[in-house]
Amino acid sequence: LKHRTLKDFKCDICDYATHLKRSLKIHSLRHYDSKVYKCDICDYGTNYKNCLKMHLLSHNGLKDLKCGICDFATNHKRCLKMHLLTHNAAKDFKCDLCDYATYRK
DSSP states (O other): OOOOOOOOEEOSSSSOEESOHHHHHHHHGGGOSSOSEEOSSSSOEESOHHHHHHHHHHHHOOOOEEOSSSSOEESOHHHHHHHHHHHHOOOOEEOSSSSOEESOO
16 A cells, blocks of 8 residues: 555645545535534534534434433433543542532543
């Protein structure tokens, strides 16, 4: 395998260049305010198809990712990871004025 070093696809607006046509297309979306993917239920819009898919889950009321320790549920993997820290993380961040402590700064 050989890496392509020639960047044939160049942005008309800035200095961005890439060897992938798809990457240029995604980059070009950053220069425009209009959102390509729009929610049919609310005014949410995004330039990324996966973000719209995740957003649509918020409308169905179902939360596919569940905590195995408590009743917490979410549609976002990142949120579940952060939540799981609350069950087993050392609370290293302590308030100097009271007994409050947390695992997150």
